[in-house]
Amino acid sequence: MKKILLILMTATVLVSCEDFLLEEPKGKLAGNEILQNSAEGLDLALNGAYVHLTGQNWSSGFNTMAQQSVGMGADDITTNTWDADNMAFDKLSRTNTQGRMDQIWRGCYGAIQSTTLVIANYPSSKDAAINVDPIAGEAHFLRAFSYYWLVRLWGNIPLFETITDYQVDPKTITKSSPAEVYNVIVSDLEMAISKLPNSKRDPGRPNKGSAKALLADVYLTMAGWPLKDNSHLSEAASLASEIMAEKGAYGFDLVADFASLWVNGANSVGSPEEVFAFHFNGAADWTTGSSLYGQSNDLNAGGWTDAFPELYFFNSFPAGARHDATFMTVINGAPWQDHWNGHPGYKKFADASRGWVTSASHMMIRYAHVLLIYAEASARANNTVSAESYAAINAVRLRAGLADLSGLSIQQFIDAVINERKWEFAGEGTTRWFDLIRLEKVAEANANKDPNDHQIVGSTATDNYYLDIPYSETVLMPGLGK
DSSP: OOOOOOOOTTTOOOOBTTBOBOOOTTOOBOOHHHHHHOHHHHHHHHHHHHHHHHOSTTSSTTSSTHHHHTTTTSSSOBOOTTOHHHHHHHTTOOOTTOTTTHHHHHHHHHHHHHHHHHHHHGGGOOOTTSOOHHHHHHHHHHHHHHHHHHHHHHSSBOOOOSGGGGGSOGGGOOOBOHHHHHHHHHHHHHHHHHHSOSSOSSTTSOOHHHHHHHHHHHHHHHTSTTTOOGGGHHHHHHHHHHHHHTHHHHTOOOOSOGGGGGSSSTTTSSOTTEEEEEOOOTTTOGGGSBSSSSGGGOGGGTOOOSOBOOHHHHHHSOOSHHHHHHEEOEETTEEGGGSTTOSOEEGGGOOGGGOSSBOOOEEEEEHHHHHHHHHHHHHHHHTSOOHHHHHHHHHHHHHHTOOOOOSOOHHHHHHHHHHHHHHHTTTSTTHHHHHHHHTTOHHHHTTTOOTTSOOOOSOOSGGGSSOOOOHHHHHHOGGGGO
């Protein structure tokens, strides 16, 4: 394991063990002494991680469409002709200076810095009046979540686990392999599971079920490219099964109406479907709201959209309630074919009542993910399709307005689950892109592009799956450019 310093050129500050700047709205400072003597200090440091992940002035994390941009090499999402940055992702021709790429990098490494400080100090906490386990569990969860996004997008990345790692000359920093990064992710999530309670401290925070769900997803991903380690498939299925059996204790379930997830109401903020989500406050300040949803994605409201469905994907999408809730097919009173961009919109991200920013949640893990992780992992691990596997996928299909599946071969069933994930999570973050990477199906998915969509320019082979590390980081740390 490489012990390294991580300096984030534009989003974080270089700190020592004695002087750490928390990038938290109130701008408070907390050194090790404060963290060890006060649970409140630990919580303030943890809040710094959430600030990085939900963004600061839209410059970092997941509060913009950056999470969609980095996955535009998939077949479910495309962009406008004037958006050069998004087009580069869509055509798989992005470079290390590409806009919208470094928001995820900065947000995740900022969160890693904050959570590592918490992880280093909570074992020495002297605040006997407060159980610090929930704070510690969240720190382990958020660090794992951050590394998981980074390793899937960039592959070989900087890795650090202790605050003493900050003492290294940046010119000596090198990258760690995906296998090394996944070891830390798994370890962190095992700690999170042991420390988090069944109930969330607040909406927008993880609980024990959230950590189990993320670890199940990690194990499923580890079975694919690049690690191709099938040894954890049974653990992925087991974790998902535990969540399904204890969904009442964790407060998880499918909501009955898929469309209700995408309106700014009770089912879109803190709903049972939220296994883990980022929450925003668009009413308080435009810098604290989300710009992924809202009027900026609603063509009917005179807005614009930087992300909409690819035509082959849209035309092959099964009819039903989920189709109707996913796509905007009438724009300003006319069929989508008559609109200037020649594409339908993503209805699930459009709501004129929200304005330019919104408080709607970004659901990073939904309960539907848990069901489909179980269905796929169980079939792969056991080389058979159980009644429970059918029940899991059919629950998602029932809500979507589709008929139950039955009588499929193992491979037919696995293919059906992959397709179900494609349709269920259409346009959401990078679910489809990450599936195509782990399954090595980027070329296959892009083989049927409609002539009116952007055509692939870069390679669809595995040598082009990962993004280049942002140029600003390689200037500061030359070892990252190798």
